[in-house]
Amino acid sequence: MIRLTAKNVIALHKQMIEKTGGSYGVRDEGLLESALASPFMTYDQIELFPSVYQKAARLCFGFVKNHPFIDGNKRIGTQLMLILLKKSGIELFYTQEELIEVILHVADGTIGYEELLTWVLEHS
Secondary structure, X not given: OOOOOXXXXXXXXXXXXXXXXXXXXXXXHHHHHHHHHHHHOEEOOEEOOOOHHHHHHHHHHHHXXXXXXXXXXXXXXXXXXXXXXXXXXXXOOOOHHXXXXXXXXXXXXXXXXXXXXXXXXXXX
């Protein structure tokens, strides 16, 4: 299981902003670290998000909701989710419209982590 570092994610965010536009920069390093750590949290030495699907959905959810970057949080959260799944040999099947819709619903609070996880599972 890959585990992305803040340095990796900041570099990826910079590339994404250069390609797609927006403002570059970290808004809150603590929220960045929190979003990265969240999928790997444990309680009493038991993983809270044991499957790669859970980790990927939690990673995306954390970036979309925490807003650690000045701009592009939905885009980077989505990309990180897809990267984690792809590096684990999992491909999602969706249209761009479906992906955009689910991420916008996460951002506006219409759906939560569990619903995002369900969407990921249904599209794998």
